[in-house]
Amino acid sequence: MKQKHVGVLLFAWISALFILFPHFVVAQNRSDVFLLFLNQVSLDDIHKLCGNARYPWFSKAAIGEMNMRTATGMKDIHSYLTIGTGVRSAGSEWARQAYESGEQEGKNIYRQYTGNAGESRDSVILPYYAVLHKINKDKNTGAVPGIVGNILDKEKIGRAVIGNSDMEDKRNRLAPLLTMNEKGVSPLGRVGDETLMEDPLFPGGMRTNDAFVRQQIRKWKAQGVNLVVVELGDLARLSRSREVLESARYGQLREESLARMADFIGWVVDNMDNDDKLLVLSPSLPAQIGKEKKGMAPALLWEGRGGTGGAVTSNTTRQPGIIANIDIAPSILSWLGLPVPRTMKGMPIRTDASVDNKTFWQTVERINYIYSSRPAVLYPYVLAVVAVLLLATVLLTSIGRGSSIRRILSVLLCLALPSILLVPFLLLVFSFFPLLMAPPLLLLLLTLAGGALAGILQRWGFATCFLSIGFLNWIPVLLDGMTGGVLIERSYLGFDPVIGARYYGIGNEYMGVVLGSSLLSLSLLGEKWGKRRRKAFVSLCAFLFAFIIFYMAWPGWGSKAGGVFVFLAAFSCVFLLFTGIPVKGRYTLPAFFLALLAACGLFWMNDWIADPKQSHIGRAVHELLLGDWEEIGRMVHRKLAMNGRLLLSSAWSRLFIVSLLISGFLLSFHWNQVRPLLEEHLYFMKGIKGIAVGAAAALLVNDSGIIAAALAVLYGLLPLLYKLLCHQTKSPADRQ
Numbered sequence: 001m002k003q004k005h006v007g008v009l010l011f012a013w014i015s016a017l018f019i020l021f022p023h024f025v026v027a028q029n030r031s032d033v034f035l036l037f038l039n040q041v042s043l044d045d046i047h048k049l050c051g052n053a054r055y056p057w058f059s060k061a062a063i064g065e066m067n068m069r070t071a072t073g074m075k076d077i078h079s080y081l082t083i084g085t086g087v088r089s090a091g092s093e094w095a096r097q098a099y100e101s102g103e104q105e106g107k108n109i110y111r112q113y114t115g116n117a118g119e120s121r122d123s124v125i126l127p128y129y130a131v132l133h134k135i136n137k138d139k140n141t142g143a144v145p146g147i148v149g150n151i152l153d154k155e156k157i158g159r160a161v162i163g164n165s166d167m168e169d170k171r172n173r174l175a176p177l178l179t180m181n182e183k184g185v186s187p188l189g190r191v192g193d194e195t196l197m198e199d200p201l202f203p204g205g206m207r208t209n210d211a212f213v214r215q216q217i218r219k220w221k222a223q224g225v226n227l228v229v230v231e232l233g234d235l236a237r238l239s240r241s242r243e244v245l246e247s248a249r250y251g252q253l254r255e256e257s258l259a260r261m262a263d264f265i266g267w268v269v270d271n272m273d274n275d276d277k278l279l280v281l282s283p284s285l286p287a288q289i290g291k292e293k294k295g296m297a298p299a300l301l302w303e304g305r306g307g308t309g310g311a312v313t314s315n316t317t318r319q320p321g322i323i324a325n326i327d328i329a330p331s332i333l334s335w336l337g338l339p340v341p342r343t344m345k346g347m348p349i350r351t352d353a354s355v356d357n358k359t360f361w362q363t364v365e366r367i368n369y370i371y372s373s374r375p376a377v378l379y380p381y382v383l384a385v386v387a388v389l390l391l392a393t394v395l396l397t398s399i400g401r402g403s404s405i406r407r408i409l410s411v412l413l414c415l416a417l418p419s420i421l422l423v424p425f426l427l428l429v430f431s432f433f434p435l436l437m438a439p440p441l442l443l444l445l446l447t448l449a450g451g452a453l454a455g456i457l458q459r460w461g462f463a464t465c466f467l468s469i470g471f472l473n474w475i476p477v478l479l480d481g482m483t484g485g486v487l488i489e490r491s492y493l494g495f496d497p498v499i500g501a502r503y504y505g506i507g508n509e510y511m512g513v514v515l516g517s518s519l520l521s522l523s524l525l526g527e528k529w530g531k532r533r534r535k536a537f538v539s540l541c542a543f544l545f546a547f548i549i550f551y552m553a554w555p556g557w558g559s560k561a562g563g564v565f566v567f568l569a570a571f572s573c574v575f576l577l578f579t580g581i582p583v584k585g586r587y588t589l590p591a592f593f594l595a596l597l598a599a600c601g602l603f604w605m606n607d608w609i610a611d612p613k614q615s616h617i618g619r620a621v622h623e624l625l626l627g628d629w630e631e632i633g634r635m636v637h638r639k640l641a642m643n644g645r646l647l648l649s650s651a652w653s654r655l656f657i658v659s660l661l662i663s664g665f666l667l668s669f670h671w672n673q674v675r676p677l678l679e680e681h682l683y684f685m686k687g688i689k690g691i692a693v694g695a696a697a698a699l700l701v702n703d704s705g706i707i708a709a710a711l712a713v714l715y716g717l718l719p720l721l722y723k724l725l726c727h728q729t730k731s732p733a734d735r736q
Contacts, residue, residue, distance in 0.1 A: 060307030086344030165233025470521025516715025523687025570694030
């Protein structure tokens with residue numbers, strides 16, 4: 001009986017321990033996380049190390065590239081803070097000035113700026129932490145400097161930081177931005193001169209003391225410290241002397257530094273336990289990489305001593321081999337068994353074992369090539385569109401309409417106008433082929449293929465020609481998105497992971513294409529079916545409109561929140577026009593509320609989906625439901641700011657403005673020519689109205705809506721110009 005009572009008491013006592021001190025119990029089996037910052041290391045450097053038989057441990061890492069986007073610029077001060085907060089942040093030069101508590105200068109400054117004496121002698125302090133809070137508050141980034149440290153303090157989890165990128169008398173100590181709490185304090189660390197050793201052959205005479213760093217890591221691991229952050233700054237020190245070094249000498253020193261870093265990584269891997277994690281990142285890139293337009297940083301993850309291979313990914317990007325810098329802080333918390341706060345916008349990193357090294361490096365090559373050559377493809381395209389628009393307008397208003405030169409130009413323009421609308425479709429099709437073509441060759445193929453296809457379609461008459469062009473542009477985009485979006489990822493009109501505005505779903509470019517081309521094709525289908533099969537036509541439109549809106553909302557397909565509103569506005573307008581319902585208050589108000597209700601239902605669907613599969617739409621909706629209006633306000637501000645920048649500087653804004661001016665010119669000075677054509681093609685006119693409504697909505701609700709609007713309006717304006725030119729010159733292409 002006594003034994004039974006003793007057993008009950010023992011069980012109650014253990015249960016109480018779990019309830020009252022859960023962190024103590026869990027901490028006994030908590031895995032360790034090592035984070036290595038290798039400043040000024042590029043993907044090219046990692047590629048060489050992976051191919052070097054001297055470093056076999058690199059073949060066991062899950063490899064990836066990291067997007068470097070921050071709240072402002074690409075400097076390391078912004079990059080380190082973004083990594084440490086899980087939000088795109090803005091840093092400050094003051095952030096470099098971290099001190100050990102034992103350094104009297106730092107201790108005095110900390111006391112002067114904060115009124116506090118600091119922490120123990122083993123801690124690291126950043127006296128100027130208040131600057132970071134102020135900058136991010138002023139810029140409304142939503143970042144909380146020191147958030148990781150705050151959480152680890154609360155959970156009683158040990159952390160330490162070591163290393164620097166100091167050069168002579170200039171402090172450069174950014175690693176504490178990850179380990180500090182909101183008061184700028186990291187409880188354990190070594191960031192002073194003791195982390196360096198004399199080397200008279202190295203520029204500045206000092207480089208990282210690897211032996212000391214290893215000794216400290218052993219010590220902290222034995223003490224139960226669960227997070228160790230290491231900054232290896234030799235390449236950053238070396239980069240500051242590049243201008244005064246001979247190229248051969250610089251190359252030699254760089255190779256030696258990389259070799260030491262590689263050996264250090266191998267040592268850490270060998271000393272890991274099976275459930276430990278090692279993440280190696282480069283928060284800053286060599287200047288040469290920027291000139292070569294390679295904007296992604298390397299990221300390597302070892303899970304356990306042996307590593308698993310494969311590639312890193314996250315739900316932020318949903319692309320194997322690609323993560324974002326905002327994923328690092330959430331990953332660290334997740335690996336330590338802690339929940340990720342919703343203030344962090346990144347998602348935990350995971351490994352995709354299906355991707356091998358060869359596939360990864362091929363993907364890197366393709367991303368870099370498309371990113372660097374995108375302007376050489378899209379700028380000439382936009383310039384050509386503007387030139388064709390202006391020339392067509394001049395021909396419509398020119399004197400001497402019977403001249404042979406004018407007739408030749410009209411025929412060529414009647415071929416160029418449909419060819420331009422085929423370019424988005426052709427760019428999607430060309431993405432299917434693995435060959436990376438030089439921009440001049442690609443532009444030549446686009447011209448030849450577009451011209452040949454347009455010439456064939458012209459023979460079928462205006463309505464069938466542009467109906468076919470419309471279907472060719474939006475149906476393949478939707479099919480590709482439903483099957484993984486591989487072609488959109490590879491297209492020059494697809495999203496760009498280097499810029500990092502979007503990693504999956506449909507971007508603004510193809511959203512504009514789908515908007516304009518779907519309304520063009522369905523309005524011209526109405527020219528054929530609208531009178532004879534009106535009920536069937538209206539039913540088909542209702543189904544397709546609903547499906548496209550659902551496609552935009554579904555997280556695994558379009559995942560475009562702004563697109564839901566854009567297509568709801570455009571399709572609602574067109575549907576009312578197609579059905580003959582008067583666009584008046586008593587009809588439009590119920591239609592508006594029905595559309596709003598549909599949007600709410602679609603967004604609720606995104607919020608309902610489980611968090612690991614939830615898209616950025618679902619997370620935004622969840623914040624809205626929680627009443628986080630401050631974050632919603634930041635999102636709106638970012639969208640407006642992006643649209644403002646693009647309006648002032650983008651080639652797409654110039655295209656949109658030219659299209660708008662030409663449309664106004666035609667309606668004002670050529671209404672007598674336009675009106676009979678629109679009366680002849682009533683459904684086409686209704687489609688143009690829907691495109692105009694959708695373009696206006698895109699400008700209002702999308703962060704890069706000017707791009708979608710510029711592409712969408714082409715599908716209304718170019719067919720109209722084509723019809724006017726053919727009518728004026730009585731071109732055979734207009735025969736039906």
